[in-house]
Amino acid sequence: MRITVDRDRCIGSGQCVMTAPGVFTQDDDALVALVPGHEDAAADPRVRDVPMACPVQAIAIHED
Amino acid sequence: MTESEMRLTGSQTPSFPQDRTCPYQPPKAYAEWRGESPLTQVTLFDGRPAWLITGHAEGRALLVDPRLSSDWGHPAFPVVVRRTEGRGGLAFPLIGVDDPLHARQRRMLIPSFGVKRMNAIRPRLQSLVDRLLDDMLAEGPVVDLVSAFALPVPSMAICELLGVPYGDHDFFEECSRDFVGAATSAEADAAFGELYTYLHGLVGKKQAEPEDGLLDELIARQLEEGELDHDEVVMIALVLLVAGHETTVNAIALGALTLIQHPEQTDVLLRDPGALPGVVEELLRFTSVSDYLVRMAKEDIDVGGETVRAGDAVLVSITLMNRDAKAYENPDVFHARRTARHHVGFGHGIHQCLGQNLARAELEIALGALFARIPGLRLAVPLDEVPIKAGHDAQGPIELPVTW
Numbered sequence: 001m002r003i004t005v006d007r008d009r010c011i012g013s014g015q016c017v018m019t020a021p022g023v024f025t026q027d028d029d030a031l032v033a034l035v036p037g038h039e040d041a042a043a044d045p046r047v048r049d050v051p052m053a054c055p056v057q058a059i060a061i062h063e064d
Numbered sequence: 065m066t067e068s069e070m071r072l073t074g075s076q077t078p079s080f081p082q083d084r085t086c087p088y089q090p091p092k093a094y095a096e097w098r099g100e101s102p103l104t105q106v107t108l109f110d111g112r113p114a115w116l117i118t119g120h121a122e123g124r125a126l127l128v129d130p131r132l133s134s135d136w137g138h139p140a141f142p143v144v145v146r147r148t149e150g151r152g153g154l155a156f157p158l159i160g161v162d163d164p165l166h167a168r169q170r171r172m173l174i175p176s177f178g179v180k181r182m183n184a185i186r187p188r189l190q191s192l193v194d195r196l197l198d199d200m201l202a203e204g205p206v207v208d209l210v211s212a213f214a215l216p217v218p219s220m221a222i223c224e225l226l227g228v229p230y231g232d233h234d235f236f237e238e239c240s241r242d243f244v245g246a247a248t249s250a251e252a253d254a255a256f257g258e259l260y261t262y263l264h265g266l267v268g269k270k271q272a273e274p275e276d277g278l279l280d281e282l283i284a285r286q287l288e289e290g291e292l293d294h295d296e297v298v299m300i301a302l303v304l305l306v307a308g309h310e311t312t313v314n315a316i317a318l319g320a321l322t323l324i325q326h327p328e329q330t331d332v333l334l335r336d337p338g339a340l341p342g343v344v345e346e347l348l349r350f351t352s353v354s355d356y357l358v359r360m361a362k363e364d365i366d367v368g369g370e371t372v373r374a375g376d377a378v379l380v381s382i383t384l385m386n387r388d389a390k391a392y393e394n395p396d397v398f399h400a401r402r403t404a405r406h407h408v409g410f411g412h413g414i415h416q417c418l419g420q421n422l423a424r425a426e427l428e429i430a431l432g433a434l435f436a437r438i439p440g441l442r443l444a445v446p447l448d449e450v451p452i453k454a455g456h457d458a459q460g461p462i463e464l465p466v467t468w
Contacts, residue, residue, distance in 0.1 A: 011167075012174030013416050014182075029171070030178030052406055055416040057128055 001042045002062045003050075005032050009058035019053045020046040032058060072105060072113035072376060080106035080116055080379060081144070081356060081455035086447070088322050088351045089396070090383045091455060098384060102368040106379065108144055114377035115367070116356075118384040120391035122368055124406070127413035132359040132378060134415055136160030141360050142377035145456040147244075147252035157300045158418065159307075166414060169300065172286055173418060176225065176278045182421040185221070189429045192220055197437050205467035206444040214316040214464070215309075217430050221422065222308030226301060227277015228266065236262060240309045244457060256302075263301045267294060278304075304419075311353060312423050314453070314460025316430050318351040319344070321450070321464060322398055323435065324442055329400040330435055337432060343400045344427045348409030350398045352383040353459050357411055382408050383459075440468045 003023070010032045016024035023038040023046075038044075050059050082091040097104045102119025117123045126132055135141060137155030155161050157169050175181070200212045207213075219237060223230040239262070242255035267279065271287070274280050279301055286292040292300075323330045323343075332339050357380040365372045372378060385408050387395040392404070410417035417423065435441060443450070444465035451462040 011170055011414055011416065012178060014179040014421050017179045018421075026178045026180065028175065030174040030181075049405065055128070055412050056414055 001040060001047075002064055003034060003039060003047065004060050004062065005034065006058045006060075007031050007033075009056045011056050011058075013055050015053040015055060016050045016059055019050050020044050023047050024050065024059075072115070072373075077105040077107050077113065080108060080114065083455040084452060084459060087450060087452045087459070087461055088318055088325075088398075090352075090387060094381075094384060097381075098387070098389075103370060103372075108142060108377065109146060110143060110149070112142060112377060114142060114379050115370075115372055116384075117367065117378065117380045118388070119368065120385045120388035120406075120408070123380050123385040123408065124412050126359070126365070126367065126378070127357070127380060127408070127411065127415075129365065129413075130163070131361060131363040131365050133162050133362045134160060134166070134359060135162050138360060140375060142358055142379075144356070144358055144379070147246040147249050149249045156303050157296065158303055159415065163414060169296075170414075170418065172282065172291070173278070173300070173304075176281065177418055177422060179421055182425050185225070185422070186425050186429065188224070189217075189221060189425055190433070193217060193429050193433045197433060201437070206465050207467075209320055209464040209466045210313065210317050210461060211463070213430070213434065214320070215313045217316060217426055218308055218312035218423075221312075221426055222305060222419075225278055225422070226304060226308075227270070227275050227279045228263075228301070228305060232262070236305060237309060240306050243306060244310050259302055259306070260298060263298045263305070264294075267297050267301065308419065310458050311417075311419075312426050314353045314458050315348065315351065315423060315427055317464050318353060318460045319347040319427060319431050320434060320441070320466075321443075321461060322347055322351060323431065324466070325447065326398050326400075329398060330439075332400040333432070333435055334439060337436075339400060340428050340432050341424070342403065344424060344431065345407065346398065346400060346402050346404040347427070347431075349386045349392070349402075349404040349407035351459070352386045352409060354409070354411065355383050355455065355459050356381050357415075382411070438468045441466055442468065 012030040016032055023035055023044050025033050025035050027033045082093050084091050097118050102122035103115050103117050106114050106116045108114055143149055196213050196216055200207050219233050220230050239255045239259040243252055246252035270280050270283055282297050287297050333343055359378040361372045361374050361376045361378055363374050389395050410420040444467040453460055
């Protein structure tokens with residue numbers, strides 16, 4: 001399972017950070033970023049909820 | 065009903081919006097719109113027909129759909145409140161513009177509302193709330209919870225964040241109240257003018273003598289580098305100041321009232337402070353302070369078997385989406401332990417509330433401290449005597465007399 005983020009779409013709502021704080025963070029511009037080493041979504045089950053929580057569909061999970 | 069019969073006719077459909085009777089329940093007339101169909105037809109005050117989206121899934125899909133516009137400057141953009149009549153052309157930054165302009169404005173502001181910044185603000189919010197509660201306990205009972213607590217918390221917080229002197233709060237709170245509460249567009253224009261003049265002066269003063277605050281950062285980074293002009297900075301300040309005043313105050317007051325009316329749920333909060341974030345999410349779902357969002361279709365869009373045509377007015381019902389039985393079990397029950405995921409209390413899509421994480425911090429700290437300090441908090445008047453705002457405004461009590 002792989003996470004992809006589309007930073008061009010991101011509006012900095014922080015819903016990803018709120019839902020799975022160990023996996024997602026915000027950079028200095030408050031745009032979505034992955035915590036290094038967490039590109040694989042399998043580590044945290046809450047990640048599955050993030051695409052629905054994101055208000056602009058900037059985050060997708062790919063089943064490999 | 066066939067599509068041709070459902071086409072917007074403007075005849076004999078119910079008026080929208082309507083006033084609530086219970087402060088935290090949908091208006092009674094909305095009950096018949098909560099059936100199988102995710103949309104219904106309503107009529108606005110000026111006789112214009114509109115689609116009202118009531119389904120949770122459909123509303124969320126529409127709010128991310130770029131075929132819906134938020135461009136208040138469009139001459140055919142729907143007018144829901146009489147005070148905004150004749151405002152065509154005045155597209156407020158952030159809330160009244162579409163991408164790419166919206167994205168450009170929002171990106172300048174999101175660092176100031178990011179998760180890290182909002183978490184860093186919490187200790188200051190806590191001391192502010194503690195001080196207000198000290199004053200309230202010394203003064204009462206009976207106390208008006210709106211003026212003594214629910215208003216000063218977001219007012220002080222947004223002033224500090226923006227770098228607006230809180231000492232002027234009586235002035236701009238009144239302007240803000242007059243602006244959103246105006247009966248006519250002339251009254252709204254007058255209040256807008258006062259607020260604009262005040263902020264125009266403040267931005268000029270800050271250019272000469274920079275301080276700490278979001279406005280000062282905008283001036284230093286964007287205005288001085290030519291990314292924004294003076295008028296844009298003033299308009300952004302105006303939108304953030306008014307939005308900071310007219311939303312969280314209602315959420316705190318309506319949240320407190322809902323908890324007072326559901327003492328068994330308040331016990332959950334008192335026994336387990338860890339439940340607080342979940343309780344706040346459920347309050348945001350249950351109370352739906354921003355009752356509806358206004359959009360206009362730019363192209364034809366199929367919704368729930370109907371076709372919304374280009375140019376149609378589209379109202380998205382936050383209240384009914386948050387009470388959709390397809391999304392929430394027993395949606396009319398306030399349940400502190402419910403995981404109210406995916407509520408649309410802050411909207412959805414590119415316009416989702418910029419200040420939502422500030423609002424969450426304010427709500428958690430204010431409501432947590434209020435009931436911890438005054439566990440016996442109760443209404444000083446019967447529920448049906450609590451004066452509440454009109455259906456077209458942000459929902460909430462005008463005054464909330466409490467005792468303990």
